[in-house]
Amino acid sequence: MEHKLIFKDYNEALLQNKLLGLKCRACGTITVPPKIACRHCTGSELEVVELKGSGKIRTFTTVNVASEGREDEVPYTIVMVELDEGPWLMGNLEGIDPQKASMELIGKYVAMGNKSYGGDKYSAGESARPVFQPVV
Amino acid sequence: MKKVAVVGVAQTKFSGPQEKTGVELFAEAATEAIEVSSLKPQDIKALFVGNALADFEEGQGMIQAYAAENIGCLYAPANRYEGACASASMAVRDAFMWVASGYYDIVLAGGVERAATMGTGLATRTFAMFSDARYEYPSGVTFPAVFAMLTYLYADTYKIPLQKLREQMARVSIQSYQHGSTNPKAQFYGKNADMTVEKVLGSFVVCTPLTLHDCCPFSDGAAAVVLASEEAAKKLTGKPVYITGTGQASCGTLSNQSDYLPRIRAREISSRQAYDMAGLKPSDIDICELHDCFSIASLIATESLGFFDFGTSGEAWERGEADIGGKIAINPSGGLKSKGHPIGATGAGQVYEVVRQLRGEVEPERQVPGAKTGMTDTLGGDGGTLVNLILERGW
Numbered sequence: 079m080e081h082k083l084i085f086k087d088y089n090e091a092l093l094q095n096k097l098l099g100l101k102c103r104a105c106g107t108i109t110v111p112p113k114i115a116c117r118h119c120t121g122s123e124l125e126v127v128e129l130k131g132s133g134k135i136r137t138f139t140t141v142n143v144a145s146e147g148r149e150d151e152v153p154y155t156i157v158m159v160e161l162d163e164g165p166w167l168m169g170n171l172e173g174i175d176p177q178k179a180s181m182e183l184i185g186k187y188v189a190m191g192n193k194s195y196g197g198d199k200y201s202a203g204e205s206a207r208p209v210f211q212p213v214v
Numbered sequence: 215m216k217k218v219a220v221v222g223v224a225q226t227k228f229s230g231p232q233e234k235t236g237v238e239l240f241a242e243a244a245t246e247a248i249e250v251s252s253l254k255p256q257d258i259k260a261l262f263v264g265n266a267l268a269d270f271e272e273g274q275g276m277i278q279a280y281a282a283e284n285i286g287c288l289y290a291p292a293n294r295y296e297g298a299c300a301s302a303s304m305a306v307r308d309a310f311m312w313v314a315s316g317y318y319d320i321v322l323a324g325g326v327e328r329a330a331t332m333g334t335g336l337a338t339r340t341f342a343m344f345s346d347a348r349y350e351y352p353s354g355v356t357f358p359a360v361f362a363m364l365t366y367l368y369a370d371t372y373k374i375p376l377q378k379l380r381e382q383m384a385r386v387s388i389q390s391y392q393h394g395s396t397n398p399k400a401q402f403y404g405k406n407a408d409m410t411v412e413k414v415l416g417s418f419v420v421c422t423p424l425t426l427h428d429c430c431p432f433s434d435g436a437a438a439v440v441l442a443s444e445e446a447a448k449k450l451t452g453k454p455v456y457i458t459g460t461g462q463a464s465c466g467t468l469s470n471q472s473d474y475l476p477r478i479r480a481r482e483i484s485s486r487q488a489y490d491m492a493g494l495k496p497s498d499i500d501i502c503e504l505h506d507c508f509s510i511a512s513l514i515a516t517e518s519l520g521f522f523d524f525g526t527s528g529e530a531w532e533r534g535e536a537d538i539g540g541k542i543a544i545n546p547s548g549g550l551k552s553k554g555h556p557i558g559a560t561g562a563g564q565v566y567e568v569v570r571q572l573r574g575e576v577e578p579e580r581q582v583p584g585a586k587t588g589m590t591d592t593l594g595g596d597g598g599t600l601v602n603l604i605l606e607r608g609w
């Protein structure tokens with residue numbers, strides 16, 4: 079069976095600030111990031127849709143200890159956002175001071191942009207990551 | 215299916231960086247487990263070795279074959295299991311299956327890791343490999359970051375003020391430090407028994423809100439157990455400990471677990487399998503060695519395992535209900551927090567502790583009086599691999 083959407087195409091779209099997902103014809107669930115089967119009903123009748131990239135912060139953390147090779151990035155804030163279309167998506171949060179991130183962030187409405195993680199010797203190349211900003 | 219017993223168990227000291235190689239560490243645990251089982255290496259029909267990261271720790275792939283040869287199990291089939299921090303529990307569960315099926319009568323299972331040897335930078339990088347590499351690692355997610363996010367989510371889901379939750383989490387670490395301080399095999403043996411809530415909350419913040427004392431250490435170490443069919447076990451020991459229930463489940467990308475978080479759905483499925491197979495319920499368990507990689511992980515685990523209601527386990531710790539003499543004795547070994555967490559060996563280390571508890575063989579300060587039924591709970595990655603085992607006294 080062929081994937082309707084693979085990492086390469088998802089990633090290239092994300093680098094253009096376009097968030098692609100898969101809509102299940104059987105149950106309507108949106109799957110993002112892409113998979114071969116619907117994350118809810120495991121059906122394979124999926125179609126590629128463009129998502130708005132906006133949603134609410136459900137949780138977050140500010141990281142002070144980074145992986146080898148990413149020490150220059152700390153401190154940075156990771157968020158999990160519940161997208162308007164339902165699924166949760168992990169990304170970074172910018173537009174706030176990472177040292178001041180608090181539980182007041184939970185529920186805040188954010189919109190998506192992106193940044194590329196250049197990758198390291200283990201990562202088989204670069205990957206885009208969603209970068210969210212508070213919507214004011 | 216045949217009944218399967220744990221005959222003998224062994225563990226190296228869990229510790230910081232070791233001078234011994236991974237093969238040497240495993241071999242020391244394995245030969246001791248074989249010896250205390252009144253067996254010889256030639257009696258072992260197959261080896262099941264948990265190991266997550268030897269490739270990065272020593273540049274050693276296929277460590278299980280070198281381990282088998284080292285201990286004199288020449289030409290025996292040897293399998294490696296990689297399920298991140300649950301690797302050794304997968305190995306024990308599969309070893310159980312092979313004996314239960316009747317194919318082998320005596321096998322060795324265990325695990326080894328030299329995570330501490332890697333140092334914090336490489337260890338943090340390689341542990342993050344257990345997160346989704348293409349879709350979540352780019353955001354800089356680390357293992358503590360996952361549980362840090364679950365902490366805020368837990369506070370928000372169950373409407374517990376963050377400060378109160380953090381104090382409850384500190385109680386988890388304090389209890390683990392106390393037990394580990396009296397466990398000679400623990401990384402923090404003789405240490406941190408005087409830990410206070412203030413010290414936990416005031417230590418270095420790794421990922422908000424988790425401090426150093428909320429997090430388990432990086433560890434080196436190995437553990438091994440000998441499993442045998444009921445017939446074989448009866449000839450070898452008067453104190454067989456039967457594995458009466460096992461469960462295992464997997465799931466994917468953390469964000470895709472959103473329907474259940476901060477609960478870990480794979481744990482609920484895995485533990486249900488184990489309970490059903492053993493014909494037991496949570497209240498039948500006397501002692502549980504569970505996966506406290508972070509203090510919040512203990513709270514989350516005890517709830518999904520059915521020991522406490524959702525959102526209430528912090529109070530249980532405050533009341534001593536999760537301690538020896540309470541409703542259920544959680545991590546009398548000191549747990550991952552204080553005993554240590556050599557990830558590929560951790561699950562076998564949990565079995566080591568439960569078996570010795572059921573046999574009444576641990577130090578008196580942390581012996582659970584009259585324990586008859588024990589459980590292990592091991593989590594790999596962001597909940598991607600969950601394994602539960604139930605063990606019962608067989609005499």
Ligand SMILES: [Zn+2]
Pocket residue numbers: 102103104105106107116117118119120121
């Ligand atoms: Zn579907």
